[in-house]
Amino acid sequence: KAGVTQTPRYLIKTRGQQVTLSCSPISGHRSVSWYQQTPGQGLQFLFEYFSETQRNKGNFPGRFSGRQFSNSRSEMNVSTLELGDSALYLCASSPFSGVTDTQYFGPGTRLTVL
Amino acid sequence: QQQVKQSPQSLIVQKGGISIINCAYENTAFDYFPWYQQFPGKGPALLIAIRPDVSEKKEGRFTISFNKSAKQFSLHIMDSQPGDSATYFCAAAHRGGYGQNFVFGPGTRLSVLP
Secondary structure (H helix, E strand, O other): OOOOEEEOOEEEEOOOOOEEEEEEOOOOOOEEEEEEEEOOOEEEEEEEEEOOEEEEEOOOOOOEEEEEOOOOOEEEEEOOOOHHHOEEEEEEEEOOOOOOOOOEEOOOEEEEEO | OOOEEEEOOEEEEEOOOOEEEEEEEOOOOOOEEEEEEEOOOOOOEEEEEEOOOOOEEEEOOEEEEEEOOOOEEEEEEOOOOHHHOEEEEEEEEOOOOOOOOEEEOOOEEEEEEO
16 A cells, blocks of 8 residues: 655755645545654644544644645645745645544655745 | 554664563553564554453564553564564554544654664
């Protein structure tokens, strides 16, 4: 079974631009969660989508948004990029919504904002 | 109340030794405590998890000890191997809660010397 895939793996943007990241979950998984990982703040939960609906949301500004498609693929969008948005963005998929043992992470997208 | 503290920040252990990483939480609503292992260039992977109705859980060389009254839990890696060299994250979550699901510790970089 293929794992969680994220595209692109690396991205360089400039301040003020917007960016869209993509996550394809494991086949059959309906939940996709997004996390931001930085050296200073560690791993922080952004939001979770399950069956195309946002189920949970972390403490991030409205510049961070996401969506999920009927095939469970998810996209995350960050508008008006700031230097502090430079991070590894991870998505994780699961068959179930919420807290579960069956959450599998992708390799991440490394975003650098210049 | 949502913080999870983790120590040490880094750890160097000789091959065959015991690695111990400690975490502490504040929110008594947390009822699921996983440990994740992350290798460079990869997303975190669930290593072992515990629920507060047990004080210890062992899987192979990995053991979680849980102290509910002290709100602390720790990971013990017995017979540490160079292949265990990675960053370890503890986390806490409230399985019935809404909003932010997992709260992660800042991570411990483990190096096991051959």
